Amino acid sequence: MSGLALLAVTGVLLYGLRASFIVPAGRLTIPAGLERLLEHARPAVLAALLVSVIVGGPGTGFDPAAVVVAAVAMVAASRLSFLATTVVGLATIGLLALA
Amino acid sequence: MTAVRGRASQASDPAPDPIRRAVRHNAGVCIGLAPIGFVLGVTIGESSIDGPIGWAGGPLLASGAAHFALLAALGQGSTAVAAVATAVALSTRNALYSAALASRFRHQPRWFRWLGPYFLVDQLFAMVDEEHRAHPDPAHFRRYYLTIGVMLAGMWAVVVALGVAVGPVLPAALRVELMVVVLVVAMLWPSLVRGSDRVGAGVAAAVAVFASLLPLGSGLVVAALAGMAAAAVWERRA
Numbered sequence A: 001m002s003g004l005a006l007l008a009v010t011g012v013l014l015y016g017l018r019a020s021f022i023v024p025a026g027r028l029t030i031p032a033g034l035e036r037l038l039e040h041a042r043p044a045v046l047a048a049l050l051v052s053v054i055v056g057g058p059g060t061g062f063d064p065a066a067v068v069v070a071a072v073a074m075v076a077a078s079r080l081s082f083l084a085t086t087v088v089g090l091a092t093i094g095l096l097a098l099a
Numbered sequence B: 001m002t003a004v005r006g007r008a009s010q011a012s013d014p015a016p017d018p019i020r021r022a023v024r025h026n027a028g029v030c031i032g033l034a035p036i037g038f039v040l041g042v043t044i045g046e047s048s049i050d051g052p053i054g055w056a057g058g059p060l061l062a063s064g065a066a067h068f069a070l071l072a073a074l075g076q077g078s079t080a081v082a083a084v085a086t087a088v089a090l091s092t093r094n095a096l097y098s099a100a101l102a103s104r105f106r107h108q109p110r111w112f113r114w115l116g117p118y119f120l121v122d123q124l125f126a127m128v129d130e131e132h133r134a135h136p137d138p139a140h141f142r143r144y145y146l147t148i149g150v151m152l153a154g155m156w157a158v159v160v161a162l163g164v165a166v167g168p169v170l171p172a173a174l175r176v177e178l179m180v181v182v183l184v185v186a187m188l189w190p191s192l193v194r195g196s197d198r199v200g201a202g203v204a205a206a207v208a209v210f211a212s213l214l215p216l217g218s219g220l221v222v223a224a225l226a227g228m229a230a231a232a233v234w235e236r237r238a
Helices: A003-019 A032-038 A041-055 A064-079 A082-098 B018-046 B051-061 B064-075 B080-090 B093-105 B110-119 B122-134 B138-166 B176-191 B195-211 B215-237
Strands: none
Touching (some): A003 B064, A003 B093, A032 B093, A041 A064, A041 B122, A041 B195, B018 B051, B018 B122, B051 B138, B064 B080, B093 B110, B093 B122, B093 B215, B110 B138, B122 B138, B122 B176, B195 B215
């Protein structure tokens, strides 16, 4: 399979995941219980994503630098705007590179 | 992301401009994502895939994580099927986003229900989910969503191309991929408003530590579902 075909196939499959509930949304009735569950998706998914990046997966392993960056970002996010937090994050990554 | 954006809720504004709000809210996200896209471009330049074809993966996949995974799998000699399966498995959380946003799309025109999913990534999901709580009007949601989506896709295409073209000018010690951590924290923090949100995030984080041992990134979805269930139970009991 050529590189472009591989990317195209993957792209179609990813679009399918994203569209799975949105395209039929007009005629799809999501049970009330599931809808209440999905209301809590954002904090749960983001927290799981954060920890997954820090601890790594099978074969990748724990990343101490990610813990430092996450701690600094949490302090910054609790006090600063989104934009300022990203700048503080970039500065922290720069300092880690110099250390 | 009300608190993180450093603004008070503007739900009482008579007619807030969704495009201006989207541009303002998305500026920090673009700044945080740009270095990651650049590194992806450098990775493409160093891979066995032809530069322009590798770059085309940006608009075709619209997913940095899947793109990185695909390149890594191919670089390690995986078969095409295994590489695609890895990239798709890593993106299963997109189905969760799709389900969580389905009710927001119920009263949207058909063309938007087909086009909108293309732009659905972590950062967009967090921003539109927050914005919809403040401004539930369908037209406002649509314009806000599309502005963020087009901005992210355009920025991503440019910085990935720059990475491919300019090559490895960044020192290896500068781990700009850690900007993912910064962006996730910056989006997570303001979503921890209610007790149920904090319980859900805590449970998801705790489960993710152990679930990370599961293959193909499936632990992330398991942990997220556990957190969502815990938050729902907490809210019912409160």
